[in-house]
Structures are given as structure tokens and as C-alpha cells.
Amino acid sequence: MTPLLEVDNLATGYGQSKVLRGVSFSVKPGEVACIMGRNGAGKTTLLRALMGVLAKTGSVRLAGEDITHWAGHRVNAAGMVWVPQEDSVFSGLTVRNHLTIAVHGRREEEEGLEAAGALFPVLGERLEQEAQTLSGGERKMLALAQALIVRPKVVLMDEPTEGVAPVVVEQLIPAIAASTKESAVVLVEQNIDTALALGQNAYLLEQGSIAVSGTVRDLHDRGVLEQRLAL
């Protein structure tokens, strides 16, 4: 099966500070690739670079098309979406406004709102509420709904369950699994349980490069994840 996302020899950073170098991996449809590593390893930086909001060298291909130097809005339009770890809502805008922006040009607004309500019923009940007044868990649901209701080719998720109550995590994981069966998912995750529940392959970032890769299950069984993440 042809990969939906192909990353080859990617390097990026902030100004003179190089954060990532020589990062290569690919993700096929229906696959969840977990990017793991300690704090400061460059996981979020990798997602920013893939999403087109951080300059980079190397090559990024989305469904065969070279998107290495595309701006973020073009990357999004091409079918790659991002679920940020935090700072995921616009102040002053309602839940409906957020979902309207997400589905613009992809599907009918009402259809998108219904899909969001089906994914997370609480969002359907709070369409007119300002998103910044939602709880942390509901914000995560909104960020996920924005990404998943547009039937994306590639989903970039930055620790979607971090800081969320266990009862909410129980809702998020099945929703993510059900909505990404045909997408390629890049999941930045520190939580091994979440990685085991969702992921197939894992890539451990150390000092800006992929130090270890393999299946999540195998790396876990051999104790590599626990050792490398120092948990």
C-alpha cells in the first residue's frame, strides 16, 4: 500500500537553533505512527514543520505530492490536519464558528455540524457557547472534531489525551480510532497506554533524530519505551 505521508531527511529548527535533522519515516492509510521522546526532543516541532508553519529542508510528500514548501493553509487544504496540544481555540468564537471554519470548502456546514455532534454529543449541545469557556476535555473534543469531520488524509495529533480526565480519555480513544480508519495518523504521545491503544509503529526521537523505531507493542514488551522515556 502506498504511504499517504512520506517524510525524508527532514531538518528544521528555530533560527540558528537546529532542533531536528535527518528525520525520515512514512505512514500508510489506516496506520497510526507514534512519535515519542522526552520533553524537548522535538516532537511538537516535527508536527509544526509537517503542517507548514515552520521552515524546513528535506522532503515531505502528501499522497505523492511534494508539499515541503507549502504554507499551512495549503497543507490543510490538501488534506492534512493538526490537533494541537494546547492553544486550540479562538477566543470570542463559538463552537459553531470553529466547526464552520474547519469544514469550509470540504463539506456542507450542517453536515459537518451533525458529524461533530455524532462524534462528541456534548459539542452538538454547545454550538452557541464560546469555545474558550469549554472545559479542557471539551476543548480537546472540539479540536479533534475539527480535524476528524473533514475526512482528512493525514492527521497530526499532539498528545490528544494529555491533561484530560480518564473518563474523557475513554471517549476520545474510541472516537479517534473509529474516525481514522482510512487516514494516516502521526500521533505525538508520551503516554504508553495511549500509544498501545492507538498506535502500530513507534519512532523515538532523541537529540533531534529518530534513535529507535519498531512496533509499539514490541518496543513496549522489550522495555525500550520505558527505558528511553525514563518513566
Next chain:
Amino acid sequence: MILGFLPVDSFNVIVLAAVFVLVATGLHFTFGMLNVVNLVHGELILIGAYTTLQVQRTTGNVLLGMALAPLAAGIVGVAMERGVLRFLYDRPLDSLLATFGLSVIIRQVVQFVFSPNPQIVRSPIGGSFLLGGFNIPWWRLIIVLVTSVLLVGVIQFLQRSRFGLHARATVANPLLAETMGINSGAMRAGLFALGSAIAGLAGAMLAPISTLNPQFGLLFLVNSFLVVIIGGKGSLRGLVVAGIVLGGTLAALQFVMSTVMAQILILAIAIIGVRVRPLLGLLREWRGRRPLGSAV
């Protein structure tokens, strides 16, 4: 004395309040929303006024000049944003310096082309009508009406249009907006063009009731900033209230003291307003209402 104040003098209070709101509305976009300390705002007003003057000279049609004024100011505005200011959104001091430099350049170009001598733009609708035995100038009434229609239009546009929704998202979080498919660069350019065009319209509307010279725009710069800041940066409703309070108060004070003293008092009121407004914001938050400074 009180009877003499009404209605013609009270109408002047309304006119000056409308002028304050009109000149500040363009700045709402460039400074209030985009966060650019836009010292070239006065020169965008100047461009609108001199465009009207030039078209009047060339074609004899003042109304055509007024229609072209927002276009000219909008084009200059978007050229400045794309050419210079878009690189400086994260560098406020540099953008302040850039807009100051651009304002000086535009003023000097206007002076070179049109001379520093006073110029007159004639009112497209002259004369006045009687109300309760007092003369109300038609053009001043039209300024009030245009300002009112403009405000309603701008509020509706920002609240109901797709551009307005995307603009508010871009202003709130440009990075997130970009990753959700909004071309944040184009959106910022659009907002700057819109703010510049409204400044140009203000210049065109105010030209017939003023004497034009290259310093014309500077007359409105300080008051525009006062209105936007006191109204709550980014809040159009606050801008309207601040414009009415400051403009109305200035007009009323001018009946009982010199213009200079009135302006000093207005600045004092503005300083008190800046000091008190955050306290009002805290009070409103304490009451559980929306905080001041929302986008519209």
C-alpha cells in the same frame, strides 16, 4: 442659554462625535485588530482627502472623487502591508518606526505634488435646512448618516460574513487559523486594506468641511488612537461609545471655552478613561459578563 444650545449646537455635538467615530473606525482594523501601531493612519485619511481634491480638479465631479478615495487609500494600505508591515507583526517597535517613516514619506509626497498651500474641496451637497428655526448643514448631516451606515455595515460584515469569521479567527490566533485552512497572510492584508479604505473614506467625507493641507491627517491621528484605546482595543462597540463621549464632550466644551482648553480637558478625560477602563473590565468580569475588548 440652554434654549440657544438646542438644536443647532447639539447637532454640532452629534457631528463631532460622528467625526471621531468615523476617523477611528479605520484604525480599529489596523491597530485594534491587527495590533499595528499605525502612525500612517492620518496619512491614509490625507490620501482620501487629496484623491477627492484631485478628481474634483480633473473632472469637476466631487462625488466621483469620494468614491475613488477609499480605493486609493486601500491600494496604498495593502501595498504598505504587503511590502513592509507583514514582516513586522511580531516586532511592534519596528512596525511603529516603519509606519512613522511611511507617514513622513506620504506627507512629503503630497506636499511636493500639491504644494503646502491650503486647498478647498467643495461640498457635493451644499446648503442647509431649517429645523426649529436653526440651520442644519446638509453635508454635516450626511457625515452623521454615512458614519452610522458604515458602523452598522462593518459590525454586520465582521459578525455575519465568512471573511469576518476568518478575520476574527486570524486576529485571535494566526498560527491556528493558518493550520485550519485560513490564508492568514491574505486575511491580514484584507483587513489592512479595509481599514485603509475606511480611513480614505473619512478623509473624503471630512475634506469639504475643512481646509486641506499636507498636515490634514495629523489633526485626526491622536483622537483616532484615543477613541480606539479608550473604547477597548479591538471592540467596535467600545469605539462607538468612546467616540461619542470624546467627540461630543469636545464639541460641548468648545461652547464654553477655547478649543485648546477643550482639547486639554479631553486629553485629561482620556487619561482618566485609560486608568478607569481596566477597573470597569474587572467589575464586569466579577459580574460574570463578557470582558471588554471582544472583537466586535
